[in-house]
Amino acid sequence: MPTPPVTRTGSRRMRVDASRNRERLLASATAAFAEHGADVSLDEIADRAGVSIATLYRHFPSRESLLEETLRDQLEALGTKARDLLSSPSPGDALETWLRAMLDQAVAYRGLPGPLKVILESESSDLSSVCVRVNAPAAELLVRAQQAGAVRTDIEFRDLIDLVSGIAWAADQTLAPDRAQRLLSLVICALRCDADGGSTRAAAGKPEPSHR
Amino acid sequence: MPTPPVTRTGSRRMRVDASRNRERLLASATAAFAEHGADVSLDEIADRAGVSIATLYRHFPSRESLLEETLRDQLEALGTKARDLLSSPSPGDALETWLRAMLDQAVAYRGLPGPLKVILESESSDLSSVCVRVNAPAAELLVRAQQAGAVRTDIEFRDLIDLVSGIAWAADQTLAPDRAQRLLSLVICALRCDADGGSTRAAAGKPEPSHR
DNA sequence: ACCTGAACACCGTTCAAGT
DNA sequence: ACCTGAACACCGTTCAAGT
Numbered sequence: 001m002p003t004p005p006v007t008r009t010g011s012r013r014m015r016v017d018a019s020r021n022r023e024r025l026l027a028s029a030t031a032a033f034a035e036h037g038a039d040v041s042l043d044e045i046a047d048r049a050g051v052s053i054a055t056l057y058r059h060f061p062s063r064e065s066l067l068e069e070t071l072r073d074q075l076e077a078l079g080t081k082a083r084d085l086l087s088s089p090s091p092g093d094a095l096e097t098w099l100r101a102m103l104d105q106a107v108a109y110r111g112l113p114g115p116l117k118v119i120l121e122s123e124s125s126d127l128s129s130v131c132v133r134v135n136a137p138a139a140e141l142l143v144r145a146q147q148a149g150a151v152r153t154d155i156e157f158r159d160l161i162d163l164v165s166g167i168a169w170a171a172d173q174t175l176a177p178d179r180a181q182r183l184l185s186l187v188i189c190a191l192r193c194d195a196d197g198g199s200t201r202a203a204a205g206k207p208e209p210s211h212r
Numbered sequence: 213m214p215t216p217p218v219t220r221t222g223s224r225r226m227r228v229d230a231s232r233n234r235e236r237l238l239a240s241a242t243a244a245f246a247e248h249g250a251d252v253s254l255d256e257i258a259d260r261a262g263v264s265i266a267t268l269y270r271h272f273p274s275r276e277s278l279l280e281e282t283l284r285d286q287l288e289a290l291g292t293k294a295r296d297l298l299s300s301p302s303p304g305d306a307l308e309t310w311l312r313a314m315l316d317q318a319v320a321y322r323g324l325p326g327p328l329k330v331i332l333e334s335e336s337s338d339l340s341s342v343c344v345r346v347n348a349p350a351a352e353l354l355v356r357a358q359q360a361g362a363v364r365t366d367i368e369f370r371d372l373i374d375l376v377s378g379i380a381w382a383a384d385q386t387l388a389p390d391r392a393q394r395l396l397s398l399v400i401c402a403l404r405c406d407a408d409g410g411s412t413r414a415a416a417g418k419p420e421p422s423h424r
Numbered sequence: 425a426c427c428t429g430a431a432c433a434c435c436g437t438t439c440a441a442g443t
Numbered sequence: 444a445c446c447t448g449a450a451c452a453c454c455g456t457t458c459a460a461g462t
Contacts, residue, residue, distance in 0.1 A: 015426065017427085042455070053428090054430095057456070058426075159395060162383070163379070167374070169381050169382070170374040190402030192405075226445095227445065229445075230444075253434080254436070255434085255436085263446080264447045264448075266437090267447075270445075428459105428460085429458105430457105431457085434454085436451105439451100440450100441447085442446085443444100
């Protein structure tokens, strides 16, 4: 067997020890984030994985890159959920369901709302990035809800990311993640309250909200 | 003149050099917070004030205590504004005006939303604390708006603090404090959208918003 | 190619020694 | 009573030296 012991991650060959260290780091990071929050020291993650801190840096150049990798599956799940909801019969409810799922993810552990906001708002040049696979269908959910007259048309997708992230952050700060869904109910109401004047699915026509 | 050179801060006598150092620290901190945000290193504040870091700790045992002191005037102004607005003819508009003022304060410089949230939510045992002088009249604004039927009755004051703080945080994270007021417009709409069905002052019974 | 110990910088916090 | 230099702990980050 002349071929060296390698494996693949993405499209790059890796030495087996490197690949194993990478996996150990990811497992260690997942546990550490869940236990101590997204601000846990990188030293502790490396220690738990049984590797040097320098090795951690070699595999993951930034805390964010490590965090994003540990969230990959959940982010993909959020994207899939958005795509599935696109065929749901009620566009307004579909959007709400997705926003609540995103919020649940955002408060999964302490300190996550900030990094998650960054990840979701990063416009990666790599079009196949997770971020796009989440945002594209989710933004579509918003458009569909607006076209159905279920949500105000003056709302942009980034407004939703900001509002949900902000709520998640506030709940996280108070160490009361259970408050998050309640606060989101209020925001959901805001999205719908002024939705439309005429069409089938619409809420009743209302006066303009008071912008100043 | 047998009396020692002292001054008063609060109700405690202080040596003149101590009092001067305290003032220098406050001035230095005000400038540093505005320039580098609420996370600026305490070392830099002490350096700029021309005192040792240990002296900073002697006067202000925590970053938050220093921050709160530099915000004292602005917090008092928020309290006064709330009291003034209590005699405004439109309770709904009065509440909105105050929320917008609070939001402006929250995004005054980077990193402020977090500490400000803590300050406003701290239930100090000292009843004369700034926090109470802000929260008491502001909470009254909410009650008044609810009694006038301008705001949903299922909203608590802490919901408002959390929502406004969350919006401020989101805008701060994106380095786009100008987005804050726009996001608040949406939340304001949520407060009002279901407020009332008929009578002038009474909040009519309404269906629950969609909690899940 | 990859891993590691070690160094460096920075920051928060505390304290013994001064006046 | 107050101030200070100095020490300590902790963390992020980088790099020369190993295999």
